[in-house]
Amino acid sequence: MKRVAERIAQHRVAAGPAVVASLWPLIAGIAIAWFLQQWLAPMIGPFYAKVLLDIGIAIVAASSLNIVNGFGGQFSIGHAGFMMVGGYAAAWLTYYGSIHLWGTPALHGGFLGGGDLLFLASCLLAGVVAALTGLLVGLPSLRLRGDYLAIVTLGFGEIMRVLVQRTGDVMSPAEAQKAGLGGTVGAMGGSLGFGGIPTYTRIFYVYVFVAIVVVCAYRLKISSQGRALLAVRENEVAAESVGINTARVKVQSFVMAAFFAGIGGTLFAHELGTTLNPRELGFQKSIDIVIMVVLGGMGSITGVVMAAAALTVMPELFRGFATYRMPIYALALIIVMIVRPQGLFGIKELWDTQLWRRWFHRGGRGPGHTPQAIARELRSERAGGEPGRDVIDRKPPMDPSQPETRRSEDES
Amino acid sequence: MSAAIASAPAALEARSLSLSFGGLKAVDKFSLTLPARGLCGLIGPNGAGKTTVFNLLTGVYKPDTGECRLGDARVDGLKPSAIAAAGLARTFQNIRLFGSLSVLDNVRTAGGVRARSGLFRSLLRTPLYLAEEAAIIERSLELLDMLGIAHRAGEQAKSLPYGEQRKLEIARALATEPKVLLLDEPVAGMNTNEKREMRALIQKLRDEFDVAILLIEHDMGLVMDICENITVLDHGVTIATGNAAKIQQDPKVIEAYLGTTEDAVADDAASAAGADGGA
Helix, strand or coil: CCCHHHHHHHHCCCHHHHHHHHHHHHHHHHHHHHHHHHHHHHHHHHHHHHHHHHHHHHHHHHHHHHHHHHHCCCCCCCHHHHHHHHHHHHHHHHHHHHHHHHCCCCCCCCCCCHHHHHHHHHHHHHHHHHHHHHHHHHHHHHCCCCHHHHHHHHHHHHHHHHHHHCCCCCCCHHHHHHHHHHHCCCCCCHHHCECCCCCCCCHHHHHHHHHHHHHHHHHHHHCHHHHHHHHHHHCHHHHHHCCCCHHHHHHHHHHHHHHHHHHHHHHHHCCCCCCECCCCCCHHHHHHHHHHHHHHCCCCHHHHHHHHHHHHHHHHHHHHHHHHHHHHHHHHHHHHHHHCCCCCCCCCCHHHCHHHHHHHCCCCCCCCCCHHHHHHHHHCCCCCCCCHHHHHHCCCCCCCCCHHHCCCCCCC | CCCCCCCCCCCEEEEEEEEEECCEEEEEEEEEEECCCCEEEEECCCCCCHHHHHHHHCCCCCCCEEEEEECCEECCCCCHHHHHHHCEEECCCCCCCCCCCEHHHHHHHHHHHHCCCCHHHHHHCCHHHHHHHHHHHHHHHHHHHHCCCHHHCCCEHHHCCHHHHHHHHHHHHHHCCCCEEEEECCCCCCCHHHHHHHHHHHHHHHHHHCCEEEEECCCHHHHHHHCCEEEEEECCEEEEEECHHHHHHCHHHHHHHHCCHHHHHHHHHHHHHHHHHHC
């Protein structure tokens, strides 16, 4: 049988279509983000525009946790810690950077003006700083698993919180200019929080990052790299036996998740009406994010996105009930977990669920198939003379002697 | 590839591998030479250390002493993933599949070890990545087809019946493009038909993939029939090596499996005494 290396030539894709295929989800994401900002936000009013913003940030946070927790099965309950690291790094850059560039920490420039560019740079800085801490936290994951790893990540979140609480007061523009950029590193506001951060976070930016995170998560999931991560979650010994460097894959997932969490933290820090303080991004926030991932289905991107949106909107909708708000929220969670312990979709995506297939008459594709892949399966001539798609769609003959073979597809 | 030449390096060579768990010598000075395209067997009573040998060869355990070569490359002390990448694949006695992934994805995942694209290429979906993924999918489907489980490609691996799970493990092992394949009890729990099918399959694999095979099996009929060379382990010690005829005549092997004559005499005496007592 021909080796993979010998087959690559016949599957070559032209560069042009590949670039288009590579970029269109991002361009579509930018278009949607623009549409949300320009059309939807004015229509729904400032209150719901803020909810929309919060949903976006929740999606970034939950989708990034889903990479390490859902795909990799590494139970991390310190995810808000990465947001905090990123948020503070970014806030430091925009606040003190603004002072040094323009003399004031106020908003500067219009859309994609100087201030916005500084903000985007701070997103990148936040991602990188958080990714480095992710590398640090990922290392224990090589030796620890399950509950023990959870405790380590919890400890990490707490350490970050305490470290931030030990920082000095935020400097005024005059003080900051005297201290120089390097002298301001320790001045992050301590336990009172980092006040006066320019509020650059807008619906447009939030949803551009939502698009980036979701597209990256999806591409990761359907790629060899992502499947290696899923394999580690399923059976580590078997994963090693087929050549997956489990240590590397695990640390990689931590780094990638932390990178996006850092960006989520940046968006949170620069949002109007929130204060960046160590309490906001503490243990409670980590648990909130974990709940989104568990509820949506560990490993399901669409599930986690929907759960993040629902769990952000729900407390707002229940505002009318005032005192009963949190009990109702908790009860709803308990009921969902009893009815669907694997979360909304388990490991599957929305379009892999039976309900979706029934409604839209789609073929029974396993997770991880892209249109391109299936098109190529169709073209590939196989020994049996049947196109690959047929192979996948064809149901096995029912064997009455083995009723166990056709279990519910939703089991996971 | 032509038949193995005497001077060519063996596909797999182990030299006096030893491993102790505390005071227990699990494997003692295990040596083995598996020629290219060879088909060898590893047998022994339960607890003889056969699976431990597999775990030593594949890097799950690090040997205390001894060395292990895969072709020209020294592999002892490497991580299991590195050894797999070097061309050693295995199946497990207690099946270890990626249960909630689809059958196809189980095989694709293993094929990923031959892909050159890393994380960034995967995220950007570069032409090389797309070509590699397509090639891996195509090969995975061919492997499934060859093992007769292609119609299950879209199903969850854990929903497969036992026999097909074993086949899927073999398909997954082959997806890594191994030079050496270790099969741990490939026909355990199978009926006569399935065993016959598996025997034909094992021989076919060698021709189709140019792979050397080492198998652990309790089914003596299978081992004696298809293995060119057999190694017998007992309590971690190699008690015999040779072809089927030689092994069957070896007094030590007979002793390991059936007990000594003195044991038999003692057993007889005991049962006779028991029978007398009962009468």
